[in-house]
Amino acid sequence: MDQIGVVTPKSPWGHVAPAAPACSLTDVMSEQLANQLTEEDNVFPTLTDPAVDLLLSDEVSETNSDQVLAKMLQLQFDREFDDQLRREEKRFNGDSKVSISFENYRMVHPYEDSDSSEDEVDWQDTKDDPYKADKPQTTPRRGFSGKGKNITTKHDAETCGRKNTARMDNFAPGVHIGDGLGMDLKLSNQVYNSLKQHCYNEQRRSARLHEKKEHSTAEQAVDPRTRLLMYKMVNAGVLENINGCISTGKESVVFHADGGSLEEQPVPSEVVLKVFKTTLNEFKNRDRYIKDDYRFIDRFSKLNPRKVIRLWAEKEMHNLTRMRKAEIPCPEVVLLKKHILVMSFIGKDHIPAPKLKDAKLGSEDMKSAFYQVLHMMQQMYQKCNLVHADLSEYNMLWHEGKVWLIDVSQSIEPRHPHALEFLFRDCRNVSTFFQKRGVSEAMTVYELFNAVSGMNIAIPPDEDEAEAEFISEIMAYEKRNEDHVQRRGKKTFHVTSEDGGPPLIPDSDD
Numbered sequence: 001m002d003q004i005g006v007v008t009p010k011s012p013w014g015h016v017a018p019a020a021p022a023c024s025l026t027d028v029m030s031e032q033l034a035n036q037l038t039e040e041d042n043v044f045p046t047l048t049d050p051a052v053d054l055l056l057s058d059e060v061s062e063t064n065s066d067q068v069l070a071k072m073l074q075l076q077f078d079r080e081f082d083d084q085l086r087r088e089e090k091r092f093n094g095d096s097k098v099s100i101s102f103e104n105y106r107m108v109h110p111y112e113d114s115d116s117s118e119d120e121v122d123w124q125d126t127k128d129d130p131y132k133a134d135k136p137q138t139t140p141r142r143g144f145s146g147k148g149k150n151i152t153t154k155h156d157a158e159t160c161g162r163k164n165t166a167r168m169d170n171f172a173p174g175v176h177i178g179d180g181l182g183m184d185l186k187l188s189n190q191v192y193n194s195l196k197q198h199c200y201n202e203q204r205r206s207a208r209l210h211e212k213k214e215h216s217t218a219e220q221a222v223d224p225r226t227r228l229l230m231y232k233m234v235n236a237g238v239l240e241n242i243n244g245c246i247s248t249g250k251e252s253v254v255f256h257a258d259g260g261s262l263e264e265q266p267v268p269s270e271v272v273l274k275v276f277k278t279t280l281n282e283f284k285n286r287d288r289y290i291k292d293d294y295r296f297i298d299r300f301s302k303l304n305p306r307k308v309i310r311l312w313a314e315k316e317m318h319n320l321t322r323m324r325k326a327e328i329p330c331p332e333v334v335l336l337k338k339h340i341l342v343m344s345f346i347g348k349d350h351i352p353a354p355k356l357k358d359a360k361l362g363s364e365d366m367k368s369a370f371y372q373v374l375h376m377m378q379q380m381y382q383k384c385n386l387v388h389a390d391l392s393e394y395n396m397l398w399h400e401g402k403v404w405l406i407d408v409s410q411s412i413e414p415r416h417p418h419a420l421e422f423l424f425r426d427c428r429n430v431s432t433f434f435q436k437r438g439v440s441e442a443m444t445v446y447e448l449f450n451a452v453s454g455m456n457i458a459i460p461p462d463e464d465e466a467e468a469e470f471i472s473e474i475m476a477y478e479k480r481n482e483d484h485v486q487r488r489g490k491k492t493f494h495v496t497s498e499d500g501g502p503p504l505i506p507d508s509d510d
Contacts, residue, residue, distance in 0.1 A: 078107035161186025168192075171199050222253070226275055229340055230255075233273075237261055238335060238342070242273065246352050251312075251409065252276045256350060257342075259334070267334055270345035274316075276309045276409075278339065309339045316409035317341060322384040328376050329404040346397050346404050353399035356433075361398065363438065370434045370442055372403045377426070377452045386411045387419050391426035393433045417482060420474045424449055446470055 085102050093099040145152050152159065164187035168177045222230070233239045240258035247254040253275045259267035313336060320343070323330045331343035347353045361369065373396065380386045388395075389410045397404040412419055427448040434442035443451065446459045446466070457473050460466040 082106045164192035268344045272345050274341040276313050276339040313339050313341050319408040319411045326383045353397040356396040357393035359398035370439050387423045389422035392429040
């Protein structure tokens, strides 16, 4: 009891040390940081300037030597030059994302001056690569080494094997050959030649596939030239936008688009772009439909496939124009640009009209469809002076209770040397389709041919040989007509006047 009324508790652990004076957390952290920096300064020596080290070295403690003074002055000049070069580099690059380095023009390249890892030189970029495989030992230019029994010629198996292994580095970059570091690999001549030939074949195949992709129109895709033409149509306002592919065939790809405007004529709200494929691989026999057409006989050439495709598109444009004048239901041509034909859309609200083979028609509608097709075939042959040459249920659409004809790019005139053969094929396709659909009024192929052509070829009584005899009569008629042309210099068929067409945008043959 030290004082009256005040009782000091006695600690069971002995005498209690007085409490440390209170201080803030900031003061504690600052003191610890200062101690840590002091310890680091003691551990790491201070980096001095190379010029200062040169002055403090024992060898140059005396500056009486002119050589030492010259070295010191040159070092100081180089450092000042590098500083100036660094400022020029910073001002030249500015805030550009792509910068140009002046590192190669510097006089001194100190390691400690590097601000980023990009300036550091990696060991893989140097010639002193510690993991680089040694070059295979080769024979001297004379072709052999050694003497007597120890002679080694250039045809030695081990020497050739090492040479072949080293030559694999010259293969195409896409061929993975491995590194083989630290391994004494030997490749025989047979294996090396096989690998070399395989790499060569792969390069040619890759180049061929790349060229085909870039210069041809594939299914649901277009090549860069065609894509550029489509973009130009959109930019010119002819089209509002291109929505996507709606149909693909052996000769073309069809895209749906929203129509824009033209000065010459109004553009429908919905149109289609028929892009003719720029490769003949899938339809190689198309030249037989155009080379004997008098409208293109002087312009046809097998030497330039792209020009042939443009003629093919122009041919369909003229055929559709004739059919529209005869009031035959078919698409209306809006514009032709090289091998792209813009036409009106047969359908509604982006939904194309179904093909006749897919349309769900009753007996009366199917009967009406047959008579419509018969009438259209007669109109095409007699008024339009055309034969469809590829008429079937795949090239006829059913829309608003009517049959619409499409794909008339291969259509020819009756004066064509094989026009009647193509007409007989069309009649066979139409007659077979409607008879299978149960149309009792459907004519036979022979009756339909006579009804369309206006000819009166006798139908053979023997059913087994009827088609062969009928075709022979057709070919004989064509032969007589061709002989008449050679003698008289003109056809026996009536020739209509030249048909007009939609505006053609002039372009260069590029």
